[in-house]
Amino acid sequence: MNTPPSSRVASFGQTEINWDKLDKRRFYVNGAGLFTGVTVALYPVSVVKTRLQVASKDIAEKSAFSVVKGILKNDGVPGLYRGFGTVITGAVPARIIFLTALETTKISAFKLVAPLELSEPTQAAIANGIAGMTASLFSQAVFVPIDVVSQKLMVQGYSGHTKYTGGIDVATKIIKSYGVRGLYRGFGLSVMTYSPSSAAWWASYGSSQRVIWRLLGYGNDSKATAAPSQSKIVLVQALGGIIAGATASSITTPLDTIKTRLQVMGHQENRPSAKKVVKDLIAQDGWKGFYRGLGPRFFSMSAWGTSMILTYEYLKRLCAIED
Structure with missing residues (x-):
């Protein structure tokens, strides 16, 4: 017989902290700071991934390394952070919406x-x-406009794309x-x-x-009585993040490539449809064109996922209410 969520937590040595055990004010305040730090560390990967996805066929930069080399040559390190100000402005409210929806929905879903x-x-x-799906749906209302503006800043001046003076300039021209x-x-x-x-x-x-905990002997039917060490908990969470990143990136990269191309197209009247983007990708590179930027996306989702989940789990421990 399966154990309820409450007893399941105990069987895994308190590796999970439920939503009702968190100090919400500390959770949001500390979370904003922690996730900002993670975004700073991993943002350049998003810039490289986006540039690879929108590059025209005649552009010489075909690898992530050549893209990074080109950015550093032309713009220096600041070039790796184009659009960062826009992203970080929207990331905090989007993350709050996402995490709140995630935790509250998870409780109902387990029941x-x-x-x-x-x-x-x-x-x-x-x-x-x-x-995860519910949380994403709620957060897209904030995230999509930020995504549109930041991606235009990421590719400005690259492969014929328009240059802007900043996020407000991009938003103003789009709305106009x-x-x-x-x-x-x-x-x-x-x-x-x-x-x-x-x-x-x-x-x-x-x-x-x-699955990993069971392999380590911490399943519900395990006779083990000692709780896992903190280092073992972190290691299992990190490995789970890597597996999750690999799975998600493999499934969704084609759609992400199409979406990115649609979002960074110029302001011409005859902007192509999703169908036209698909045809162009196939004509240029065949079906492998849908996996442009897979390497950086895989790295980004694995690195971001692992960093995010470790930060998230640490944040929950930091903000847990003492019994």
């Missing part, structure tokens, strides 16, 4: 799947997947040309990309953790 009497990894995959809806260019594809990606990431993370 929903409990009567099905599935294996614990399967329950975790379903509950975490539902929570297309109205507010222009800031939601690719919204449908963003939902189709990030929601399944978030679902796959959290489902993989939740289930892989439990």
Whole structure:
């Protein structure tokens, strides 16, 4: 018989901290600072990935290394942080929305799947997947406009793209040309990309953790009485993050490539549709064109996912309410 979420926590040596055990004020304040630091560290990977995805066929830069080399040659280190100010401005509210929706939905989802009497990894995959998809859907309203503006800043002056003076300049020109809806260019594809990606990431993370713990002898039917050490908990969480990043990036890179190309197109009247973007990618590189930037995206999702989950789990321990 499957154990309820509350006793499941105990069987894994207090490796999970539920939403009702957190000091929400500390959680949001400390979380804003911690996740800003993670974004600073990993932002350059997003710039490289975006440039690879929008490069025209005649551009010589075909590898992540050559893109980095070109950016440093032309703009120095600041070039790796183009659009960062815009991203960090929107990242805090988007992250708050995401984490709140994630944790509250996860509790309801576990209760929903409990009567099905599935294996614990399967329950975790379903509950975490539902929570991840729901959280992504809620946060897209804030994230998509930030994504549109920041990606235009990332590729400005590159492969024929327009140059801007900053995020406000980008937003102003988009609204002038297309109205507010222009800031939601690719919204449908963003939902189709990030929601399944978030679902796959959290489902993989939740289930892989439990599989790993069982392999280490900490399953519900285990006779082990000693709780795992803090270092072992962190190691399992990190490994779960890597597995989750690999799974999510492999599934969603094609949609991400199409979405990015749609969002960074210029302001011409005959902007191509998603169908035209697909045809152009196939004509230029064949089906492998959909996986442009897979290396940086895989690294980004694995590195971001691992860093994010370790930061997130640390944040929860930091903000846990003492019994």
